[in-house]
Amino acid sequence: MRLLADIVLLVGAAFTLLGALGLLRMPDVYNRIQAGTKAVTLGALSLILGIGLLYPQWWSKLLVIALLILVTNPLGSSTIARALLIAGVKPWTKTPTTAGKERES
Amino acid sequence: MKTPANEATDGTLAHGVFLFLLLFTLWLLLTGSIDPAELIAGAMVALAVTLISRPHLNIFTGLRLTPGAILPFLSYLGLFLVELIRANLDMARRVLTPSLPLQPALVEVKTELQSPLGRLILANSITLTPGTLTVDVLEDRLVIHWVEVPPGLTIEDATRSITSKFERHLKGFVK
Structure with a gap:
């Protein structure tokens, strides 16, 4: 059980690290939100699962935390992205001729 | 009560x-x-x-509170978890590839869900699935930021590949 918990915790930490790396590498704010949201959501869930394996008596509180993260994380990201779009931040495109078609219309 | x-x-x-x-x-x-x-x-x-x-x-209001709604809810949860893990593997692959394979654009998709709650759940699900981020909800259309848009994409194609798989299960427990 201890080994399994350690592996799950390590996976969570790895996904969170990848999320941080995504924040650094992505070209614009929308892509950063994408990398950040997904990696941190799964990373946090993974960490919570790991803690649940180490301390089974905490499962009910951990479940509440996990549900709150699942509901609020994507919501917050969408809200930030919406505010950016309304503020007029244009998404980055690699080659404006092929990918920019939909947003100009 | x-x-x-x-x-x-x-x-x-x-x-x-x-x-x-x-x-x-x-x-x-x-x-x-x-x-x-x-x-x-x-x-x-x-x-x-x-x-x-x-x-x-x-x-x-949009929630179906009938026993028949339990099975679609559970299958939706299962699909959601699988998609969440796929989204992370996909994002990890992109972040770790030195050339950073991205072709992002905003696309619009249509939803058949009528209730605000249904659309909220759908929008949240889309944000946590591979390569997509819900940016805005306008009536029955969702504006989505997609990291890799295939060339020559129409609104029907986007709807089919982004929303349909969730809507099939969501319709079982929300309107």
């Missing part, structure tokens, strides 16, 4: 009961005890919160 029942219809009563049970379950999870005093306190708090939030109960 509701004392001033003259204005409450069947729908809001059922939704009130639903909210009460939800809050009470939350209380049980947080306290983690079945001591009678705790249970009574929890029931009172849940009832108070339910009564206070009566004007906002219409958020649950």
